[in-house]
Amino acid sequence: xxxxxxxxxxxxxxxxxxxxxxxxxxxxxxxxxxxxxxxxxxxxxxxxxxxxxxxxxxxxxxxxxxxxxxxxxxxxxxxxxxxxxxxxxxxxxxxxxxxxxxxxxxxxxxxxxx
Amino acid sequence: xxxxxxxxxxxxxxxxxxxxxxxxxxxxxxxxxxxxxxxxxxxxxxxxxxxxxxxxxxxxxxxxxxxxxxxxxxxxxxxxxxxxxxxxxxxxxxxxxxxxxxxxxxxxxxxx
Numbered sequence: 382x383x384x385x386x387x388x389x390x391x392x393x394x395x396x397x398x399x400x401x402x403x404x405x406x407x408x409x410x411x412x413x414x415x416x417x418x419x420x421x422x423x424x425x426x427x428x429x430x431x432x433x434x435x436x437x438x439x440x441x442x443x444x445x446x447x448x449x450x451x452x453x454x455x456x457x458x459x460x461x462x463x464x465x466x467x468x469x470x471x472x473x474x475x476x477x478x479x480x481x482x483x484x485x486x487x488x489x490x491x492x493x494x495x
Numbered sequence: 496x497x498x499x500x501x502x503x504x505x506x507x508x509x510x511x512x513x514x515x516x517x518x519x520x521x522x523x524x525x526x527x528x529x530x531x532x533x534x535x536x537x538x539x540x541x542x543x544x545x546x547x548x549x550x551x552x553x554x555x556x557x558x559x560x561x562x563x564x565x566x567x568x569x570x571x572x573x574x575x576x577x578x579x580x581x582x583x584x585x586x587x588x589x590x591x592x593x594x595x596x597x598x599x600x601x602x603x604x605x606x607x
Contacts, residue, residue, distance in 0.1 A: 387537075390535070413594075415595055417598075422600075422601075423600055423601070424499070424585055424587075424598030424599050424600045424601055425538070425585070425598045426598070427595035427596070427597070430594075430595060470537060470538060472538075482526075482528060482540055482543050482553065483528070483540070483596060484540070484554075485530075485537045485538040485539070486537055487535060487536060487537035488537050488538075
């Protein structure tokens with residue numbers, strides 16, 4: 382049972398345009414969400430997060446939106462740059478009493494073309 | 496400040512052999528995790544620990560054991576390796592729940 386889903390395995394965007402990566406979840410107990418970026422042969426690195434008490438969080442070119450009623454979050458990258466080409470994972474936290482473990486989606490490979 | 500360090504980085508095992516993957520973190524984090532990454536399946540949690548001396552099962556614990564004898568170290572053991580355990584293994588640690596985890600660079604394990 383996949384609790385966190387990224388339904389698009391890949392996305393291709395032109396440099397300078399907006400990249401939108403999507404993530405859906407099924408567990409209504411999730412209350413903290415994160416995005417990670419992963420380059421080949423490296424470990425994932427934290428990008429941006431959002432608590433369920435908010436519906437938007439920005440950090441420079443990166444914005445995460447949370448729609449709790451739809452159990453959906455998205456990551457917007459504006460403007461996209463070739464260095465943004467990587468695999469992006471969304472993750473959800475089950476809560477303090479569950480050991481804080483993160484449940485990850487399958488990942489979306491973003492390719493930003495010059 | 497090394498962060499999270501995994502050893503070894505690569506390993507080839509024969510079916511039935513055993514091995515231990517070592518994870519060390521120097522950030523004084525309470526929480527540590529072992530994940531495996533397989534194509535099309537993202538990162539799946541194998542085992543995790545919420546503090547020294549504690550361990551708990553994740554999504555895919557079968558065939559693995561773990562130990563957290565010291566706060567900074569989290570060991571992942573394969574008692575009898577199987578080809579299905581061919582994967583990239585990532586260790587991670589975090590200061591508290593609900594917050595970002597820091598990952599090691601991964602161990603690529605091939606079981607033949």
